Amino acid sequence: MAFAAFSSQAAPSTDPVARRRSPVALFLLLPGILYLVLFFLTPLVSLLLTSFQAPREFGDIGQFDYAFRWQNYVEVVTTYWPHIARSFGYALAATFFALLISYPLAYFIGVKARRWPLLQSLMLVLVIAPFFISFLLRTLAWKQLFSDESFVVQSLKALSLLGPEAHVTGTAFSVIFGLTYNFIPFMTLPLYTTLERLDLRYLEAGNDLYASPFHVFRKVTIPLSMPGIVAGTLLTFIPAAGDYINASRDFLGGTGTQMMGNVIEANFLVLQNFPAAAALSIILMTVILVIVSIYVKRSGTEDLL
Amino acid sequence: MAVGAFADRGADLELVGIEKRFPGFTAIENLNLTIPAGSFFALLGPSGCGKTTTLRLVAGLEEPTSGRILIGGTDVTTQKSFQRPVNTVFQSYALFPHMTVLENVAFGLRRRKIADPVAKAHEALLLVELDHLAHRKPQQLSGGQQQRVALARAIVNRPALLLLDEPLGALDLKLRRQMQLELKTIQDEVGLTFLHVTHDQEEAMTMADTIAVMNKGRIEQMGEPQQLYELPRTAFVANFLGQSNLFTGPVVSTTSTAIAVDVSGQKIVVPLERAHRLSGEVTIGVRPEKLTLHAAAPTHDAGRNVMGPGKVIDVSFSGVSTQYLVAVPGVGTLVVFAQNMAFGPAAHVGAEVWLSWNVDHGFGLDDDPADAPRFEADLDTKTIAQQRRSSLLTELEEA
Structure with missing residues (x-):
């Protein structure tokens, strides 16, 4: 039933059976709890402890002792604030563009193509098809396409749309492009699942009540597809903010486009400045958590979390 | 339809030579129908006879293959659904689940930029005796209450023509009787033209001034309920309207x-x-x-x-x-x-x-x-x- 999609939001469950604590339920939850403690809680605590470590006196590079050196946070923020800002800026831009591209696509597959189930399935397969090829290979392919000698860039230069000294790789454009491209399926699929269940009779009712197609879209379609929009934007924004492949110099990025992920990677693996990397990771997680909870709260879709 | 103003009275509806073909079958063939302003008109027929299609054509949710639709003398055939001075009470109610009851009712008023939509929505909810539930969401109401909200959402706009698509189908007998009376009272009070589509012959006979019995895309017989019952013209009417x-x-x-x-x-x-x-x-x-x-x-x-x-x-x-x-x-x-x-x-x-x-x-x-x-x-x-x-x-x- 069409109402079912929203019923859980409006009427919070007050089922007394679900609230009752039973030893069987706890027992069944045990493997899950153990898994989370082992693979989520332990690394998190370890990361938090690392982020406060102080360099060992007279120690080698990469040697640290447990301490409470909160200055680590101040240092990474003052050093890497452009990367932090860039991370969230790029992720936001990529989320925006992915939504812009995915919404009409998902609307077509989920609503317009309902009468042709074969076309619907075919288009869904096409959306998922990129997953059959490694994420790295696809991003490398785009690097080739955007390289200075590529046909695309040469043609743009020949048409004077690009200056003779201009590059495409290593710019903010190519990083945002890469992020958008890579996360479009994550945006499209949740949007599709909500739009596929969209009851068109609501749109007819809107039309009947003097709302033009534009108003119906704004007042009925968008609010009704909000769960999909929220899920899709979260699935895009969260990984995009921490992404370090697209912005990496080996792929679509350059020196001026480094994101937090790249800095964390460099600090962990190259500079062996583990506390700085850990502090950056904690900052990244906290900021994402804060942004996401405000966003979910504002959009009224708490039930998604 | 004029923005910012109500229709001051019901309008008559005229269907001229309407034909509607879907791929593979003809839903309506050569339908000619005039519904005088201010009347309660019932379109009665079994499922699949084309009555709902007729209603959707009038509402502008379907386009006729040929023929013209006139409301109050104005040709609306080419007008889009949102431009027509018509409101529908849908069979499924189609209340917007993301809005409160009050917002649902005020929706049409806001779109037409009518002054003070909230007060008018409250008035309409009072009419259907649901004002105390104005701030609930539709899915927190019972079927009968939802149906009354759907009715309020349509009549609050004072459309020249109100279309009712089997709106009482989901209600139990007692509630249906009550709603039938309420609908009739509202129609008398407001003086709108009602076009009621139903397969329930009893409902049509108790409520409507005029009934058109439809079968296989055409009107078999039209007239006052009593006339239709006492003097059916075809075997279909004789058997569909009573025994x-x-x-x-x-x-x-x-x-x-x-x-x-x-x-x-x-x-x-x-x-x-x-x-x-x-x-x-x-x-x-x-x-x-x-x-x-x-x-x-x-x-x-x-x-x-x-x-x-x-x-x-x-x-x-x-x-x-x-x-x-x-x-x-x-x-x-x-x-x-x-x-x-x-x-x-x-x-x-x-x-x-x-x-x-x-x-x-x-x-x-x-x-x-x-x-x-x-x-x-x-x-x-x-x-x-x-x-x-x-x-x-x-x-x-x-x-």
């Missing part, structure tokens, strides 16, 4: 006031002004409640038709009346409704009875009897075996 006993036979004599029809050897008289076909094979009928049961052959009376003897094959009690099924040899099974004026049934199963009715209560149909089944096909195994045998015999003789 009928139908007989077929040749016209044997005609006088200046009546025709006499031979039904398996029994002479049945139908007044001339109540008969549509006056010669050849005709189908005539009478309503079950007009029949009287007799335990013995009644004395001859020029004013009454007599049929019988027959055998009572079923008696079922339904409170106000009792239904008898009487098998008359050569004619078929007749239905009789008798008021329960005394305790106990007037006849028991197996009793031999005669039936009579006032000549003025019979009616003659316009259908060609060749198209309509003579009476219900007798499909018990014995008959089938006999038919097989006779067809086999004729086949053998021919060979």
